Amino acid sequence: MVAIVTIAPSAKLDTRSLGLKVVSKMGNMMEGGDHDDSPAWDGDSLDTNEFIITLRLRAPNLDITEVKASITQAAVGETIPIRVLLENNGNTHATDIEIILCEYPDAGDADTENEIKKNGCEEDRIVMRQVIGALLAPDASEESKSIELYLLYPVSAGSHGVYVVVDPLNEIVETSERDNVQAVSTPLESENPFLDVAGEVVGKTALPFAVILLTFALLGVVYLVGKGRRDDVNNRLAEQSSLISVLGSDEN
Numbered sequence: 672m673v674a675i676v677t678i679a680p681s682a683k684l685d686t687r688s689l690g691l692k693v694v695s696k697m698g699n700m701m702e703g704g705d706h707d708d709s710p711a712w713d714g715d716s717l718d719t720n721e722f723i724i725t726l727r728l729r730a731p732n733l734d735i736t737e738v739k740a741s742i743t744q745a746a747v748g749e750t751i752p753i754r755v756l757l758e759n760n761g762n763t764h765a766t767d768i769e770i771i772l773c774e775y776p777d778a779g780d781a782d783t784e785n786e787i788k789k790n791g792c793e794e795d796r797i798v799m800r801q802v803i804g805a806l807l808a809p810d811a812s813e814e815s816k817s818i819e820l821y822l823l824y825p826v827s828a829g830s831h832g833v834y835v836v837v838d839p840l841n842e843i844v845e846t847s848e849r850d851n852v853q854a855v856s857t858p859l860e861s862e863n864p865f866l867d868v869a870g871e872v873v874g875k876t877a878l879p880f881a882v883i884l885l886t887f888a889l890l891g892v893v894y895l896v897g898k899g900r901r902d903d904v905n906n907r908l909a910e911q912s913s914l915i916s917v918l919g920s921d922e923n
Contacts, residue, residue: 732761732846735853750823758817759806772799778832778858830860
């Protein structure tokens with residue numbers, strides 16, 4: 672016989688007792704049926720057709736409680752420290768916790784945040800990764816256990832929204848996955864967003880343009896060298912023709 676116990680995702684994380692019982696079609700001892708089937712479960716009243724098992728529901732629950740950038744502007748290529756307060760309010764520890772920074776056009780956008788929660792952060796938008804070794808579970812006197820960490824956002828040209836994501840691949844089984852994303856409330860920018868973006872565009876187009884100019888210059892050099900050689904050959908042919916004409920006149 673196999674007993675299947677279904678545990679709802681919303682079940683409270685604690686230790687509880689669960690009773691398994693096989694009943695007779697004839698009823699229990701109070702109904703004139705099974706003489707070893709009493710209503711009570713404790714002590715001597717625990718019958719041979721009853722069995723008590725203990726369920727220990729254990730899972731961490733990671734929650735980003737605070738995200739704050741100390742500054743909002745820096746030069747392109749520099750970094751902006753972002754303070755993150757991460758807590759575990761589950762009843763067991765979590766290990767190898769990955770935390771990432773994602774860069775999007777808008778800051779604090781609810782649709783973007785919901786999209787990240789639903790489908791994760793796109794790979795090309797991830798600008799920083801960090802792994803935390805472990806976050807312990809709170810003891811009996813605590814509601815949660817928290818750690819403070821700083822993530823370094825690499826500044827790129829323009830103005831961007833930055834989102835902090837914990838356990839982006841959902842590798843840690845938690846009581847809730849809905850509190851693993853939080854946005855930096857204000858946009859993070861380079862020192863001159865418009866000029867920096869314009870300079871980046873010019874930089875990307877300047878190199879191909881320079882290559883084109885260099886190619887034309889090389890073609891010009893090849894043309895001039897070839898033209899010079901052709902002129903030299905033509906001059907020699909003209910000299911030889913003149914010499915032949917002079918020799919022919921002398922023989923006559």
